[in-house]
Amino acid sequence: MKAIRVFLLTAWALFLAHSVRAELVIEITQGMDNPTAIAVAPFDWAGAGTPPEDVAQVIENDLARSGQFAPVDRGDMLARPTRQQEIFYRDWRAINSEYLLIGRVSVTDSIQMRIEYELYDVNRQVRILNGYEEGHVRDARMLSHRVADEVYETLTGVRGAFATRLLYVAVERVPGEKSVYRLTMSDSDGARPVVLLESREPLLAPSWSPDAKHIAYVSFETSRPAIFRQELATGAREQLTNFQGLNGSPAWSPDGRRMAMVLSKDGSPDIYVMDLGSKALTRITRHYAIDTEPTWSPDGRSIYFTSDRGGRPQIYRYDMASGNTERVTFEGRYNARARLAQDGRSMVVVHQSDGQFHIALQDLVSKRLFVLTSTDLDESPSIAPNGSMVLYATKSGDRGILAAVSVDGGVKFRLPSREGDVREPAWSPFLPRGQ
Amino acid sequence: MRELSKALLAGGLALVAAPLYMSAQAQDYIDLEAERERSARSEATAESRPDPYAPQAARSYPATSFGVRGAPAPTQQAQAPSPVDGGAAAQGAAGPVSGGSASGGGNVGQLFMTVQRLQQEVMRLNGIVEEQAHELRSLREQSLERYVDLDRRLGLLAGADPGAAGGAASAVGPSSSGESAAAPEQSGEREAYQSAYNLVRDQQFDQAVSAFQQFLQDYPAGRFAPNAYYWLGELHLVTRPPDLEAARQSFTLLLELYPQDQKVPDALFKLGKLHFEKGERDKAREFLERVVSQHASSGSGAVNLARDFLRNNY
Numbered sequence: 001m002k003a004i005r006v007f008l009l010t011a012w013a014l015f016l017a018h019s020v021r022a023e024l025v026i027e028i029t030q031g032m033d034n035p036t037a038i039a040v041a042p043f044d045w046a047g048a049g050t051p052p053e054d055v056a057q058v059i060e061n062d063l064a065r066s067g068q069f070a071p072v073d074r075g076d077m078l079a080r081p082t083r084q085q086e087i088f089y090r091d092w093r094a095i096n097s098e099y100l101l102i103g104r105v106s107v108t109d110s111i112q113m114r115i116e117y118e119l120y121d122v123n124r125q126v127r128i129l130n131g132y133e134e135g136h137v138r139d140a141r142m143l144s145h146r147v148a149d150e151v152y153e154t155l156t157g158v159r160g161a162f163a164t165r166l167l168y169v170a171v172e173r174v175p176g177e178k179s180v181y182r183l184t185m186s187d188s189d190g191a192r193p194v195v196l197l198e199s200r201e202p203l204l205a206p207s208w209s210p211d212a213k214h215i216a217y218v219s220f221e222t223s224r225p226a227i228f229r230q231e232l233a234t235g236a237r238e239q240l241t242n243f244q245g246l247n248g249s250p251a252w253s254p255d256g257r258r259m260a261m262v263l264s265k266d267g268s269p270d271i272y273v274m275d276l277g278s279k280a281l282t283r284i285t286r287h288y289a290i291d292t293e294p295t296w297s298p299d300g301r302s303i304y305f306t307s308d309r310g311g312r313p314q315i316y317r318y319d320m321a322s323g324n325t326e327r328v329t330f331e332g333r334y335n336a337r338a339r340l341a342q343d344g345r346s347m348v349v350v351h352q353s354d355g356q357f358h359i360a361l362q363d364l365v366s367k368r369l370f371v372l373t374s375t376d377l378d379e380s381p382s383i384a385p386n387g388s389m390v391l392y393a394t395k396s397g398d399r400g401i402l403a404a405v406s407v408d409g410g411v412k413f414r415l416p417s418r419e420g421d422v423r424e425p426a427w428s429p430f431l432p433r434g435q
Numbered sequence: 436m437r438e439l440s441k442a443l444l445a446g447g448l449a450l451v452a453a454p455l456y457m458s459a460q461a462q463d464y465i466d467l468e469a470e471r472e473r474s475a476r477s478e479a480t481a482e483s484r485p486d487p488y489a490p491q492a493a494r495s496y497p498a499t500s501f502g503v504r505g506a507p508a509p510t511q512q513a514q515a516p517s518p519v520d521g522g523a524a525a526q527g528a529a530g531p532v533s534g535g536s537a538s539g540g541g542n543v544g545q546l547f548m549t550v551q552r553l554q555q556e557v558m559r560l561n562g563i564v565e566e567q568a569h570e571l572r573s574l575r576e577q578s579l580e581r582y583v584d585l586d587r588r589l590g591l592l593a594g595a596d597p598g599a600a601g602g603a604a605s606a607v608g609p610s611s612s613g614e615s616a617a618a619p620e621q622s623g624e625r626e627a628y629q630s631a632y633n634l635v636r637d638q639q640f641d642q643a644v645s646a647f648q649q650f651l652q653d654y655p656a657g658r659f660a661p662n663a664y665y666w667l668g669e670l671h672l673v674t675r676p677p678d679l680e681a682a683r684q685s686f687t688l689l690l691e692l693y694p695q696d697q698k699v700p701d702a703l704f705k706l707g708k709l710h711f712e713k714g715e716r717d718k719a720r721e722f723l724e725r726v727v728s729q730h731a732s733s734g735s736g737a738v739n740l741a742r743d744f745l746r747n748n749y
Binding site for chain 1 (some may be wrong): 554555559560561563564565567569573747
């Protein structure tokens with residue numbers, strides 16, 4: 001019955017990550033009309049043997065995935081400088097590259113990795129950024145993502161979100177048996193998947209604590225659905241709820257001290273807030289309709305949730321101070337599972353139009369709704385911490401895959417799993433350095 | 436039985452946690468309700484009492500019905516002697532149905548169904564109220580916006596000395612040496628224009644229409660004629676009911692008679708919006724794109740307005 005295994009997120013688990021199944025592979029399906037051309041020259045390697053990671057390639061892939069950059073093909077590069085004095089701008093102008101990133105990687109004591117990087121504006125012939133990242137060699141990819149973040153921020157003015165992680169549930173269908181559910185964490189590019197929890201009973205609704213040190217999810221491993229909290233560093237788990245009926249949709253408050261959730265212990269599903277210190281519950285909604293899928297505004301002053309109290313599922317906002325509830329979505333017959341951008345100015349929802357389920361972005365200031373996706377059966381949207389991309393689950397053939405779309409709808413990519421279904425993605429907050 | 440209810444719970448939670456089975460979303464919502472009903476029923480069968488209303492209860496929950504049709508006649512409901520009070524009915528909704536004779540259980544079942552139908556009905560009405568309140572709010576905002584826009588233009592007009600520069604109505608644009616500026620001012624023209632314009636300020640739109648029409652008769656080639664055409668167009672849009680055709684004619688006359696006037700971008704924008712409101716999207720787009728392509732350097736506020744409008748609607 002208790003066919004459940006918890007995986008410790010130790011260095012070894014991370015190191016052996018490549019052996020884990022359900023790795024995601026990225027396919028860019030739609031880029032911007034005029035992306036910025038940038039050349040990422042292969043970085044110099046000062047160390048024994050082959051480098052643990054092609055740092056330049058990781059950075060290049062990150063920038064390409066954003067859809068805002070068109071990296072120059074390595075085969076087209078006329079030179080491969082790694083230092084300033086080796087740069088001849090005409091080489092890069094000749095291939096119409098607007099920017100050039102060079103760098104050097106070194107490893108000391110086969111533990112400590114250092115990536116130095118320099119970004120040049122080819123047209124103005126000046127260096128516009130230089131810096132370094134240092135860390136454990138096993139975090140080579142994460143360090144590379146951090147370099148990509150710096151480059152992205154310098155060139156777009158928006159903080160990069162490459163050095164972040166994804167949570168998702170991978171489902172392996174076993175013929176004649178129960179499916180295997182794997183709660184998985186990967187880098188933002190789908191690489192280095194780590195299974196955090198494996199179960200023969202459904203796992204649902206993974207979510208991040210604001211400091212990205214804990215996760216919460218719903219597991220059916222006991223006789224009824226229950227909300228669990230798990231520490232990433234140690235794998236230590238704690239069962240937070242064990243109420244009659246539904247226990248679902250955990251959502252951490254921005255201060256990390258409370259958790260909104262759905263319980264049906266008093267009849268129909270309603271929104272409750274649990275104080276994580278005292279475990280005391282506060283009932284937020286009291287309605288015979290179904291109130292579900294709570295999410296916090298970034299300022300923690302309101303909770304957005306889905307309710308069919310108006311006959312159809314729509315998004316409502318509960319104001320913590322006044323206790324008032326107001327309806328937020330009016331366009332279309334179905335709007336559900338809201339997630340707010342970090343600036344609190346917009347929200348993504350699952351929106352039904354023409355009988356299809358799409359991801360839509362609602363501007364909370366102008367109240368306008370924009371449909372972002374053209375695929376059907378889109379669900380579980382999750383916004384990147386810098387508000388640039390929306391990750392969501394959809395179907396490709398009969399398989400569940402993850403896909404992403406930029407908040408302006410211009411850039412799209414898919415992260416299909418090599419095998420099995422992938423669903424319920426949750427994009428992490430910005431990660432503190434060293435995590 | 437336990438397995439069944441667990442499976443049902445699984446279905447319910449899958450919906451709550453994330454609408455995984457969205458293709459059957461309506462069904463999911465029903466499932467949850469059906470689960471409640473079934474748990475009530477399972478209690479009943481546990482006491483090995485056949486519940487003749489159970490299948491009916493399950494049937495009475497189609498996705499589209501809000502419980503009006505097929506409901507027991509209200510008079511029957513009212514007259515039915517109720518052995519259970521409201522508290523028991525609420526308990527029935529929560530699950531267990533205990534005690535009472537078989538007919539008592541039936542009444543509870545009926546009450547339960549009635550409550551459910553009433554809930555559905557209230558939810559439906561609630562939705563309508565929410566939507567209508569929203570409609571009202573956005574209408575109010577729209578009319579306020581329109582008024583503020585008008586007021587802003589009037590303020591600009593009032594602030595500028597009408598004689599100082601041709602087409603002073605549009606202070607957003609730099610004064611251009613258009614045909615209007617070249618037209619000499621006739622005696623009494625400014626006063627006539629000003630009085631017509633004062634009517635606009637006082638929101639006496641119908642009188643303002645007549646005043647501007649009179650003005651154009653008296654001073655057909657006057658210095659303020661382009662402005663008068665423009666105001667006539669605007670006024671035809673705000674009178675009740677709006678006269679789209681008259682507005683279109685006024686704006687079009689302005690374009691044809693004074694193609695260099697600095698009100699031209701505004702008139703083009705208004706024509707675009709006007710055609711859009713008439714549902715002629717292609718025509719509307721033509722005008723809006725003319726604003727953007729031909730008047731981008733004019734500095735007119737209409738350029739941005741047109742650009743926004745195109746972005747939001749096309």
